[in-house]
Every structure is written in structure tokens, then in C-alpha cells.
Amino acid sequence: MNQHFDNTPHKRLNILTGEWILVSPHRTKRPWQGKNETTHTLKKIAHDPNCYLCATNTRINGKINPDYKNTFVFPNDFGAILPDNEKFNYNEGLLKAASETGICRVICFSPNHSETLPDMEISAIEKVIEVWQKQYKELGSMPNINHVQIFENKGAIMGCSNPHPHGQIWAQQSIPNEVLKKTEKQLAYFSKNNKSLLVDYITQELELKERIIFENNTFVSLVPFWAVWPYEVMILPKRHIEHVGLLTAKEKTDYAEQIKVVTQKYDKLFDTSFPYSSGIHQSPTDKEYPEWHFHMSFYPPLLRSATVKKFMVGYEMFGMPQRDITAETAAKSLKAL
Amino acid sequence: MNQHFDNTPHKRLNILTGEWILVSPHRTKRPWQGKNETTHTLKKIAHDPNCYLCATNTRINGKINPDYKNTFVFPNDFGAILPDNEKFNYNEGLLKAASETGICRVICFSPNHSETLPDMEISAIEKVIEVWQKQYKELGSMPNINHVQIFENKGAIMGCSNPHPHGQIWAQQSIPNEVLKKTEKQLAYFSKNNKSLLVDYITQELELKERIIFENNTFVSLVPFWAVWPYEVMILPKRHIEHVGLLTAKEKTDYAEQIKVVTQKYDKLFDTSFPYSSGIHQSPTDKEYPEWHFHMSFYPPLLRSATVKKFMVGYEMFGMPQRDITAETAAKSLKAL
Ligand SMILES: O=P(O)(O)O[C@H]1O[C@H](CO)[C@@H](O)[C@H](O)[C@H]1O
Ligand SMILES: O=P(O)(O)O[C@H]1O[C@H](CO)[C@@H](O)[C@H](O)[C@H]1O
Numbered sequence: 001m002n003q004h005f006d007n008t009p010h011k012r013l014n015i016l017t018g019e020w021i022l023v024s025p026h027r028t029k030r031p032w033q034g035k036n037e038t039t040h041t042l043k044k045i046a047h048d049p050n051c052y053l054c055a056t057n058t059r060i061n062g063k064i065n066p067d068y069k070n071t072f073v074f075p076n077d078f079g080a081i082l083p084d085n086e087k088f089n090y091n092e093g094l095l096k097a098a099s100e101t102g103i104c105r106v107i108c109f110s111p112n113h114s115e116t117l118p119d120m121e122i123s124a125i126e127k128v129i130e131v132w133q134k135q136y137k138e139l140g141s142m143p144n145i146n147h148v149q150i151f152e153n154k155g156a157i158m159g160c161s162n163p164h165p166h167g168q169i170w171a172q173q174s175i176p177n178e179v180l181k182k183t184e185k186q187l188a189y190f191s192k193n194n195k196s197l198l199v200d201y202i203t204q205e206l207e208l209k210e211r212i213i214f215e216n217n218t219f220v221s222l223v224p225f226w227a228v229w230p231y232e233v234m235i236l237p238k239r240h241i242e243h244v245g246l247l248t249a250k251e252k253t254d255y256a257e258q259i260k261v262v263t264q265k266y267d268k269l270f271d272t273s274f275p276y277s278s279g280i281h282q283s284p285t286d287k288e289y290p291e292w293h294f295h296m297s298f299y300p301p302l303l304r305s306a307t308v309k310k311f312m313v314g315y316e317m318f319g320m321p322q323r324d325i326t327a328e329t330a331a332k333s334l335k336a337l
Numbered sequence: 338m339n340q341h342f343d344n345t346p347h348k349r350l351n352i353l354t355g356e357w358i359l360v361s362p363h364r365t366k367r368p369w370q371g372k373n374e375t376t377h378t379l380k381k382i383a384h385d386p387n388c389y390l391c392a393t394n395t396r397i398n399g400k401i402n403p404d405y406k407n408t409f410v411f412p413n414d415f416g417a418i419l420p421d422n423e424k425f426n427y428n429e430g431l432l433k434a435a436s437e438t439g440i441c442r443v444i445c446f447s448p449n450h451s452e453t454l455p456d457m458e459i460s461a462i463e464k465v466i467e468v469w470q471k472q473y474k475e476l477g478s479m480p481n482i483n484h485v486q487i488f489e490n491k492g493a494i495m496g497c498s499n500p501h502p503h504g505q506i507w508a509q510q511s512i513p514n515e516v517l518k519k520t521e522k523q524l525a526y527f528s529k530n531n532k533s534l535l536v537d538y539i540t541q542e543l544e545l546k547e548r549i550i551f552e553n554n555t556f557v558s559l560v561p562f563w564a565v566w567p568y569e570v571m572i573l574p575k576r577h578i579e580h581v582g583l584l585t586a587k588e589k590t591d592y593a594e595q596i597k598v599v600t601q602k603y604d605k606l607f608d609t610s611f612p613y614s615s616g617i618h619q620s621p622t623d624k625e626y627p628e629w630h631f632h633m634s635f636y637p638p639l640l641r642s643a644t645v646k647k648f649m650v651g652y653e654m655f656g657m658p659q660r661d662i663t664a665e666t667a668a669k670s671l672k673a674l
Pocket of ligand 1: 034310311312313314315316322490495496497498
């Protein structure tokens with residue numbers, strides 16, 4: 001490892017977005033006098049009569065959830081994007097706006113109100129991956145849907161209003177900013193080298209072994225060199241595949257194992273049900289994107305303990321992301337668990 | 338106003354960064370079952386013996402604060418960037434990093450432990466602006482400092498570890514991502530039109546009067562058309578000036594009045610000491626930037642009340658920023674106060 005990384009403030013390049021992040025390894029010594037989050041130890045109940053995601057319960061719009069046994073997908077009753085809007089374009093001087101259409105869905109991962117991903121059997125996580133595959137294909141082939149964003153907000157600290165294990169999908173007409181950036185960088189690399197940027201990246205990481213968390217036959221989990229969040233992790237297939245729909249049966253199992261291992265390590269790290277937002281970045285659905293290499297990222301806010309998080313505030317909002325512990329230190333802690 | 342803005346999901350373009358944000362005006366009807374922040378009503382004491390920012394107190398490094406009467410600037414005892422590092426460049430395959438150097442300072446706005454910006458006299462806020470001017474010039478002319486970021490994190494919810502009114506400066510060698518984006522867009526406009534992008538934007542906003550919060554002779558406060566945070570506000574000079582150092586005496590007073598009015602409105606909105614991160618975007622200091630039009634932005638997280646904030650999580654992190662209330666509705670509420 002470069003001898004400076006551990007003690008010298010430096011910046012690192014995110015090769016997927018082209019943006020830099022600031023690393024201040026010396027700063028972990030700072031005393032903490034700020035906000036402590038409250039942690040709730042939830043009772044581990046399998047069914048909560050007041051939960052609108054539990055099987056057989058009634059949702060706010062009067063619909064009754066089926067008595068589902070594995071996963072359950074339904075339209076988000078308060079979707080941020082709607083399928084049928086009036087279309088408009090607004091282009092007045094320096095003000096530019098346009099209507100947006102799309103579909104928002106909720107995916108329950110398990111009928112068990114308290115069974116989060118790390119608690120689930122690998123075979124049950126495979127069922128969640130199958131839902132992602134099916135949804136990506138189904139939504140992606142609809143008219144006016146050009147991008148399918150699959151994500152999970154876990155924990156109250158991540159704005160999640162219900163502890164029942166679930167994720168979301170927002171599928172829409174526009175291709176979001178973050179995906180545009182990653183398309184540009186992957187396309188430039190692919191056009192020049194006729195190879196996936198992330199395949200070459202994985203090869204380098206597997207040689208260096210400094211940021212790898214867990215590897216199986218077809219997948220790898222690592223703390224990316226340019227990680228922003230303290231314990232950010234990326235799970236990615238070793239093979240260049242554009243989207244989750246292209247996984248072989250073996251890859252699906254390996255991917256499920258990665259999710260289980262990473263989320264279990266997270267829960268162990270600070271001995272808490274570890275909050276995060278996770279998301280899958282993959283090819284948009286409007287055309288072929290041979291340059292895209294699908295990957296899943298976890299952005300967890302906790303920094304020092306179950307109650308002290310990293311705040312992405314003033315400097316980070318106006319300047320650039322900043323982190324204290326290095327990616328290598330974070331990877332070492334996670335790997336060891 | 339466009340008849341669709343109030344009821345149709347749409348996207349809006351940020352002309353300063355080139356990025357889009359998603360607006361879901363229908364979504365304010367969603368019930369809130371998520372996290373409530375705790376609010377602390379702090380005792381209004383003028384001096385806290387345990388505060389490391391109060392006059393005459395001893396800081397963690399043993400240094401004693403002077404008995405200052407207005408503002409006080411000192412080096413951040415735990416700066417994220419340091420002035421004297423070993424320099425290095427790391428460029429190994431797809432991994433790119435480089436040392437970063439700079440200076441971090443803390444600015445106390447007032448010796449009074451409980452006097453936040455909205456409580457201060459306009460003349461006292463002018464003194465804070467004078468510090469920003471002096472610091473921008475002093476730091477900006479140092480070798481290896483090419484950018485001076487002035488910002489404030491206010492409130493525990495914004496990672497601020499001390500309620501004593503204060504801001505920060507991180508001055509550094511690299512020009513941060515956000516500033517690079519805004520430079521690019523302003524330069525393109527300036528090169529084409531030989532005019533400041535923001536002068537033309539203000540002209541349009543002053544005609545439309547839909548997003549203006551408060552106007553005086555030389556300054557204006559508005560909710561930008563592309564606002565991300567629920568009650569985001571931008572304060573900007575009507576005249577095209579590159580940085581805070583170029584203000585006339587009259588402009589300095591008008592700017593101070595804007596800060597007072599905006600922060601007072603904020604405190605009134607939810608009857609709480611309103612948390613936010615604010616920051617000044619202005620020309621970097623390595624060369625002339627005739628295209629830059631200095632402006633100050635406030636990014637406050639609160640959405641519905643003193644305890645319910647907007648979470649920028651899964652979709653926002655992986656896709657693009659999303660908001661529920663429109664910029665026009667937010668401006669109307671703030672203007673009315
Ligand atoms: O410098 P402070 O106030 O200790 O720290 C706060 O502001 C910094 C600059 O935005 C952030 O990096 C920290 O995460 C936050 O807690
Ligand atoms: O959709 P939910 O879970 O109600 O809401 C949560 O996730 C959304 C998507 O990231 C965010 O826009 C909301 O701010 C957050 O509270």
C-alpha cells in the first residue's frame with residue numbers, strides 16, 4: 001500500500017463518475033461532541049398487525065396484502081413518479097422543466113416483519129434477486145420507461161418509515177444524473193479499450209488485496225478505492241454483464257451469498273441492525289449499453305459506533321465529499337469480522 | 338406560473354450545475370410514519386464555561402481564546418486539510434490519488450454563546466462579512482491555495498457539534514467538484530453572451546416574482562427554480578461580482594440585511610432555531626474568473642416541522658435529488674413570514 005494513504009490528507013478519483021473525494025486519515029482522532037443517534041432495539045416479531053407491509057394486513061388505500069410466503073411486490077401508494085401525467089415542456093428563458101412519468105413499486109423481501117437481509121437464507125435472498133430481475137425486465141420494456149432504479153433504504157436514520165424488510169423501485173422516463181455520469185465514464189473506457197472498466201478494476205483490486213471484503217467464484221465485494229461513506233461497499237460480478245437480468249443460476253447464488261455476508265458483517269461491526277441505502281446501478285433500458293457493468297453499492301452512514309454517523313454537510317455539500325477513515329482501514333475491519 | 342408545476346411530477350434543470358432534480362408536488366399528501374428528530378431548547382446563556390468557542394475559554398490544545406468582542410478566527414484544531422504535508426502523486430492503473438494541502442479555520446460570529454445570525458444586529462453581521470472578505474483575500478493569495486470554501490453548519494442535525502454561532506473555512510489546493518461544475522456552466526454562458534448567467538437569471542426572477550423572498554437595493558433572496566432542499570434559499574448580488582471581496586459598503590450592508598431576514602424567516606417557519614448548511618460559492622483564487630457571479634446558498638433539511646426532515650437517501654443517492662413541495666410553494670411560505 002502507498003505509505004502516504006494512512007497519514008496524509010489526499011484526494012482520490014472515482015473512475016465511475018469522474019469526481020474526486022477528500023480523505024483525511026489523521027482526522028479520526030478528533031473528539032466527538034456532536035449528535036448521537038438513538039437506537040431502538042425492536043422486538044423481533046414475525047407479524048405486526050399495524051404494519052402495512054405484513055401479509056394479510058390492510059394498506060392505507062384499503063387494499064389487502066396477500067398471504068405471501070416469500071416476496072411481494074405492489075405499487076407504491078405514494079409514488080414520487082406517476083404513470084399517467086399530462087405531458088409538458090417548459091422552456092422559458094433560463095427556466096427549464098419537463099414532465100416526468102414512471103412507476104414506483106415496493107418489494108417486500110420476506111413476510112417476516114423482523115427478518116432483514118442478513119437474517120435470511122441464501123435461497124430466500126435469491127428469490128429477492130429474482131424479483132429484481134423480473135422487475136428490471138418488465139418495467140424496462142414498458143413504453144416511456146428508460147431507467148429502472150432498484151434500491152433499499154434501511155433504518156430510520158435513512159428515512160425508512162417501516163422496519164419491515166423491503167426495498168423500492170422507481171422506474172422512469174429520464175435517466176438520472178448519477179447513471180448518466182457512470183455511463184459516460186464506462187463508455188469512454190469501453191470505446192478505447194474494448195473492455196469493461198470494472199473488469200479491469202476488479203483485476204487490479206484482486207491483485208492488490210487491500211480493499212477486498214469477500215470473494216466467491218463469480219462475485220466480489222470490496223470497499224471501492226474512492227469510497228465516500230465510511231463503510232461503503234460495492235458488490236460486483238467478475239464477469240462483464242450489463243444488468244441483473246443476465247445472471248446465470250450460479251451467479252445468482254453467489255450474488256445472494258455476497259449480500260448475506262456483507263450485511264452480516266455490517267450488523268456485527270457496531271452490534272446493531274446496520275442502516276444503509278443500497279442500490280443497483282446497471283444499464284438503462286432505452287437501448288443497448290454494452291459498456292455498462294452492473295454493480296450494487298451500499299452507502300451506510302455510521303462512522304464510529306451505532307450512534308455516531310458521518311455528516312455529509314457544509315463542506316461536502318458545497319465542495320466535495322470528505323471521509324476520515326481510509327477505504328483500506330474500513331475494508332480491513334469488515335474483512336476481519 | 339405554469340399550470341402543471343403544482344400537480345404534475347416533473348424535473349427541473351439546475352443551470353449552474355447542469356443537473357436535473359425531480360419534483361413530486363402531489364407527494365406532500367403522504368402520511369409520515371418515519372423518524373422524528375429531537376429538538377433541544379437550549380438555555381440562552383451568553384457564556385458557557387464548557388464551550389471551546391466562548392471568549393477567554395481554553396481550547397482542547399491548551400490555547401486560550403482572547404476576550405473577543407465581535408468575531409474571532411482561529412485555525413481548526415482538527416482540520417481535515419493541513420498546510421504542510423508530504424506531497425505525493427499516486428497513479429497505479431485505475432487508482433488515482435494525490436496529496437491535498439490547505440488550511441481550515443473556524444470563525445466565531447459573536448462572543449455570545451446563544452446569539453445566532455438571526456439574533457444579531459445588521460452591523461454585527463457586517464462584521465462577519467468583513468471576516469469572510471478578509472479571509473477570502475488572505476487565504477486566496479497564499480501559495481498552493483486555489484479555492485476558499487466558506488460555510489456554516491448550523492444545528493446538531495447538520496453535524497454541528499457546538500451551538501456557539503460559528504462558521505468554517507476550508508481553503509485548499511484543489512478546486513472542489515461542485516465549484517468546477519458551476520465554473521463550467523457560467524463560463525459557457527459568459528463566453529457566449531458576454532454576460533453573467535446569474536444576472537440574466539435574476540432579471541427573469543424579478544419579472545416573474547414567483548420565487549423571490551426578499552429584495553433590497555443591491556441584493557435579492559430567492560428559492561431557486563431548481564432548489565433541492567425543501568426551503569433552499571439563494572442570496573445573490575444583483576450586480577455581477579466574482580467574489581465577496583468586491584462588495585461596496587452599501588452592498589455589504591444590504592447583504593447583511595438579507596442574511597438577517599432570511600435566517601429570521603427560517604426561525605419563524607417552524608418556530609425553531611432552524612438548522613441548515615450554508616455556503617458561499619464564488620470564484621476560485623488561482624486566476625481570474627470573469628464568468629463567476631458570487632452567491633450564497635442555504636440548504637436546510639427540515640420539511641414538515643421542527644422534527645421532520647427530508648431524507649436524501651436511496652433514490653436521491655443513486656439517481657437524482659427529489660423534492661415534494663415546489664420551489665414556488667416554499668417561496669410563498671417564506672415570503673409571507
Ligand atoms: O468540522 P466539524 O464541525 O467538526 O464537522 C462537521 O462539518 C464537516 C464539514 O462539513 C463535516 O466533514 C463533518 O462530517 C461534520 O460533522
Ligand atoms: O419512499 P419512502 O420510504 O417513504 O421515503 C424515503 O425514501 C425516498 C426515496 O429515497 C426519499 O425520497 C424519502 O425522502 C425517504 O423518506
